[in-house]
Amino acid sequence: MNDGLIIINKPAGYTSHDIVNIVRKTLHTKKVGHAGTLDPDATGVLVVAVNKATKALQFLTAENKEYIATLKLGIATDTMDASGTIQEEKPFTGYTDLKEVLDSFLGDSMQVPPIYSAIKINGKKLYEYAREGKEVKVEPRPIHIQEISLLKEDHDEITFRVHCSKGTYIRSLCYDLAKKLGYPGHMKTLIRSRSGDFDLSQSCTLEELKEGHYRMIALKDAFASMEHYVLEDESIALNGKRIDENYDHNIAVFNKNGDILAIYGPDGNGKMKSLRGLF
The missing domain is CATH 3.30.2350.10 (Pseudouridine synthase)
Incomplete structure (x- = not known):
């Protein structure tokens, strides 16, 4: 199998x-x-x-993803991407300071997710509110952008690469980027080039x-980058028993033969508990 x-x-x-x-x-x-x-x-x-x-x-x-996105300037849509209904238009006449604008998004910031997203508020997905035409307050969320770099400029289209934290909406990033350049805008295309x-x-x-x-x-x-811990007695993990170690992060637990047994995490009392058996 x-x-x-x-x-x-x-x-x-x-x-x-x-x-x-x-x-x-x-x-x-x-x-x-x-x-x-x-x-x-x-x-x-x-x-x-x-x-x-x-x-x-x-x-x-x-926790970290990398995307290649193309931003289209001059047209905003309700979904913030190319599939949406046009809400605002402005003729394209050029822009300045693109690198400075891109760099302004580096680091920690608060981002408002798109109304057309699957985030739940009061047990209901945001896009369900949007489709019903109901107003709902969307709270900004913390995001982190580690790297953002220009790949191509083509008249009213800007292609860039972004390395960002989980939970970052590239549609919202495109919308905010366009706004700083003085235009309505939307995400024309998106490629996820890396996930972890x-x-x-x-x-x-x-x-x-x-x-x-x-x-x-x-x-x-698949867990090559997670810290490894080798058990001499694999029955500890097979029976879901605690390990007498004190890490402040999750670890991948293996047997002596190199087989993965479980993922363990801190139990809050100085030991490691089994989070999920993988045998």
Whole structure:
């Protein structure tokens, strides 16, 4: 039985759940899930877990992501992307200080998520309020942008790469960037080029998946960047017992043969407790 991760280069026009269903049918297994949703219009890295690896999904939603986005100046839409209804237009006459404007987004800031998003307020998703035409107050959220760099300028379109924290909405970033340049604007295209440790170089297309040309990343390799802890007696992890160590972060627990057993985290009392068995 196949257990592990497949990195899919998601094409536009598919939801993340569509991809999960395609993997289920292709590999003939129901146990498939994904980490980190991509909007239907977006393309790029979608981390898909198969069989036993689905147990690890909660630890594979990366804290850091990298995107390549194209911002279209002069037109704002209700969804902040190319699929939305035009709300505002302004003729393009050029801009100045682009590098300074891009750099102004570096570091910590507060960002207002798009109204067309799946964030829940009072048990209801924001896009459901939007579709019903109901007003709802969307609170800004803390984000961190580690790097933002210009890739291309083409008249009223700006393509840039951004390395950001989980929870950053690139649609909102495009909207805010356009505003600082003096225009309405929207995100024309979006590619997720990296999610945590996984990037496009490890990915396969849907066609390659269906032809059997894909790489299955073993679960032990998926946690290569997490601190490892080797147990002499693996029954400790197999029975979910605490480990007498005091780390302030999660650790990947292995046996002497190099098999991953579990993810452990601090229990608040100076020991490590099992967060999820992966055997």
